[in-house]
Amino acid sequence: MANVIRRQTPAARLGRGLLYGVLILAALFYILPLVVMLMTSVKPLSEISAGTLLSLPQNPTLEPWAKAWGEACTGMRCDGIGGYFWNSFAIVIPAVLISTTIGALNGYALTKWRFKGSELVFALMLFGCFIPFQVVLLPMAQTLGWLGISSSRAGLILVHVVFGIAFTTLFFRNFYVGIPNELVSAAKLDGAGFFRIFWRILLPVSAPIIVVSVIWQFTQIWNDFLFGVAFSAHNTQPVTVALNNLVNTSTGVREYNVDMAAAMIAALPTLVVYVLAGKYFVRGLTAGSVKG
Amino acid sequence: MAALEIHNVRKEFGSERVLKDVSISIDSGEFLILVGPSGCGKSTLMNAIAGLEPVTSGNIYIDGEDVTWRTPADRDIAMVFQSYALYPSMTVRQNISFGLEMRKVPKAERTAAVERVADLLQITHLLERKPAQLSGGQRQRVAMGRALAREPKVYLFDEPLSNLDAKLRVDMRTEIKKLHQRLGTTIVYVTHDQVEAMTLADCIAVMRDGNILQLGTPDEVYNNPVDMFVAGFMGSPSMNFIRATLEDNSGGYQLRIATPGEEDLILPWPQERVAAALAERLNQPVILGLRPEHFSEEDERLTSQAEGTLLSTKVAVVEPTGADILLRLPLGEHEVTARVGPKCAVAAGERLALRIDMGRAILFDSESEQRIA
Numbered sequence: 001m002a003n004v005i006r007r008q009t010p011a012a013r014l015g016r017g018l019l020y021g022v023l024i025l026a027a028l029f030y031i032l033p034l035v036v037m038l039m040t041s042v043k044p045l046s047e048i049s050a051g052t053l054l055s056l057p058q059n060p061t062l063e064p065w066a067k068a069w070g071e072a073c074t075g076m077r078c079d080g081i082g083g084y085f086w087n088s089f090a091i092v093i094p095a096v097l098i099s100t101t102i103g104a105l106n107g108y109a110l111t112k113w114r115f116k117g118s119e120l121v122f123a124l125m126l127f128g129c130f131i132p133f134q135v136v137l138l139p140m141a142q143t144l145g146w147l148g149i150s151s152s153r154a155g156l157i158l159v160h161v162v163f164g165i166a167f168t169t170l171f172f173r174n175f176y177v178g179i180p181n182e183l184v185s186a187a188k189l190d191g192a193g194f195f196r197i198f199w200r201i202l203l204p205v206s207a208p209i210i211v212v213s214v215i216w217q218f219t220q221i222w223n224d225f226l227f228g229v230a231f232s233a234h235n236t237q238p239v240t241v242a243l244n245n246l247v248n249t250s251t252g253v254r255e256y257n258v259d260m261a262a263a264m265i266a267a268l269p270t271l272v273v274y275v276l277a278g279k280y281f282v283r284g285l286t287a288g289s290v291k292g
Numbered sequence: 293m294a295a296l297e298i299h300n301v302r303k304e305f306g307s308e309r310v311l312k313d314v315s316i317s318i319d320s321g322e323f324l325i326l327v328g329p330s331g332c333g334k335s336t337l338m339n340a341i342a343g344l345e346p347v348t349s350g351n352i353y354i355d356g357e358d359v360t361w362r363t364p365a366d367r368d369i370a371m372v373f374q375s376y377a378l379y380p381s382m383t384v385r386q387n388i389s390f391g392l393e394m395r396k397v398p399k400a401e402r403t404a405a406v407e408r409v410a411d412l413l414q415i416t417h418l419l420e421r422k423p424a425q426l427s428g429g430q431r432q433r434v435a436m437g438r439a440l441a442r443e444p445k446v447y448l449f450d451e452p453l454s455n456l457d458a459k460l461r462v463d464m465r466t467e468i469k470k471l472h473q474r475l476g477t478t479i480v481y482v483t484h485d486q487v488e489a490m491t492l493a494d495c496i497a498v499m500r501d502g503n504i505l506q507l508g509t510p511d512e513v514y515n516n517p518v519d520m521f522v523a524g525f526m527g528s529p530s531m532n533f534i535r536a537t538l539e540d541n542s543g544g545y546q547l548r549i550a551t552p553g554e555e556d557l558i559l560p561w562p563q564e565r566v567a568a569a570l571a572e573r574l575n576q577p578v579i580l581g582l583r584p585e586h587f588s589e590e591d592e593r594l595t596s597q598a599e600g601t602l603l604s605t606k607v608a609v610v611e612p613t614g615a616d617i618l619l620r621l622p623l624g625e626h627e628v629t630a631r632v633g634p635k636c637a638v639a640a641g642e643r644l645a646l647r648i649d650m651g652r653a654i655l656f657d658s659e660s661e662q663r664i665a
Binding site: 180182183185186187188189190191192196200201204205 | 342344363364365369370371373374375377379380381382390391394395438442
């Protein structure tokens with residue numbers, strides 16, 4: 001901190017040095033699994049069996065990545081996880097957009113158009129954040145069957161939207177609570193209606209919380225395994241399920257490099273989202289907590 | 293025809309009665325100020341007029357039309373909010389034209405209206421800025437511009453100056469008054485600042501606990517308050533209230549003010565102000581209301597020389613304000629404030645002869661706090 005005034009004595013410098021040392025060690029410790037995965041994924045199989053976990057790759061190769069993407073066996077089929085990767089996108093993108101949109105509208109209605117019992121509705125929605133996934137597996141399977149969308153992408157999207165609304169509503173509700181009601185009153189007097197006020201007045205200032213909601217939902221839905229494994233057929237599986245199948249397929253030699261490459265591929269989109277928008281994520285989560 | 297009429301409006305939040313049977317009527321072009329301490333219901337009444345809060349019972353008419361159950365947009369009113377409530381994502385220009393856009397006014401007319409209003413308020417150079425880039429006073433102007441652009445039947449101002457610093461507040465106050473004189477608009481203005489109320493209003497409604505205590509011109513409310521609350525609320529420094537006993541004085545009346553450790557002070561009540569209500573309270577305790585300016589130095593002119601009762605007292609505190617001097621001095625069992633000219637050379641602890649202008653004094657019932665005479 002630049003605003004801390006302190007005399008630079010040798011003891012203070014030593015303390016500072018120790019502090020940084022510990023922090024660097026901790027950072028290395030945290031990054032280690034990723035480094036090992038990355039190194040293993042570019043080693044030929046021979047190097048893996050000969051060397052140690054931490055030895056650097058001697059002849060780096062992208063072959064394991066290609067194999068994981070296009071040829072590796074996931075259960076009975078051997079066409080890699082590439083198809084499932086796109087499957088995941090086809091599920092995640094609509095689910096994130098729909099749940100964020102509904103969450104924004106819910107949050108807007110619950111804060112700016114209060115009605116009798118709106119607090120109760122919000123409390124019940126909040127309760128939805130604490131329901132364990134396992135509890136709803138059977139009723140959800142039944143519901144999807146009734147709707148005729150079991151084992152389809154649409155079914156998975158519906159499940160994720162229903163589960164996501166509780167969180168997105170919470171995000172947007174807490175964000176909109178901090179926006180003065182007088183803005184909405186002024187717009188009402190100006191002649192704007194429910195959707196117009198949302199679209200023209202509130203949405204343009206909602207960027208931070210939209211980023212939070214999108215990152216949160218993207219990560220949650222992309223990383224989901226339980227719903228993916230329970231409510232998908234082999235051609236609608238998300239990449240997490242395919243990754244599990246790939247790693248668990250036991251034919252011949254265990255190809256650690258392919259496993260690692262597949263895991264990296266499966267994790268990549270969430271990493272990218274964090275790197276691109278992580279700054280806004282933290283900013284959005286703390287928005288409103290301190291008055292600007 | 294009355295521009296705004298409020299008939300027996302009541303508002304209840306659960307069992308709490310926020311507005312208790314409020315009725316007001318103002319003519320087109322009048323400037324009405326709702327004034328009162330916080331929690332008196334003035335903002336609720338404002339919101340009821342705006343249509344932001346439904347009333348429990350009663351009716352509201354704007355320009356003769358019953359708008360009680362119309363939406364805010366259909367009432368043809370505009371409001372200036374305490375927090376200005378400028379749309380943060382829009383430029384000043386968009387803020388001002390938003391209401392016109394919602395009312396499907398053609399683009400050319402919108403542009404003309406924005407230019408006209410910006411010119412009027414001298415904010416033309418700010419039109420392309422966002423609200424966050426404006427100072428408090430500039431935001432205030434934009435908020436007024438947004439209301440003016442629509443040319444509604446009634447303007448509502450909800451404590452529009454309370455977020456400004458003292459100097460700017462006085463400037464904007466003058467500007468609002470000029471604007472009203474120039475445009476002849478009908479304005480309902482909420483404030484808790486009695487100076488704003490006195491300086492701006494054609495008509496003041498003093499509110500307390502959901503009731504209108506007094507509705508009248510600033511002069512009426514200031515010089516003829518109906519009760520001790522109105523008397524004490526209007527005016528700064530506020531009116532002095534002195535406990536006294538009403539006595540008979542050979543046909544007339546006089547007030548006896550008990551003074552601990554000294555002789556009782558006797559103030560004769562002016563002959564021409566004798567009212568029937570006084571006879572009922574003979575030899576009973578009453579409250580005498582004297583404004584600081586009802587005191588004056590002995591040699592100054594009075595409204596009626598005969599009624600200037602001389603009082604010699606020891607000054608406790610001298611507070612020069614520049615324009616005049618405020619004196620704190622004991623009167624009976626109370627300490628009162630007197631306002632004298634800036635040339636009065638008195639120091640704390642000295643005795644000073646002061647006249648009391650009983651021609652303007654007011655008497656209140658000591659229990660009901662209502663005015664007697």
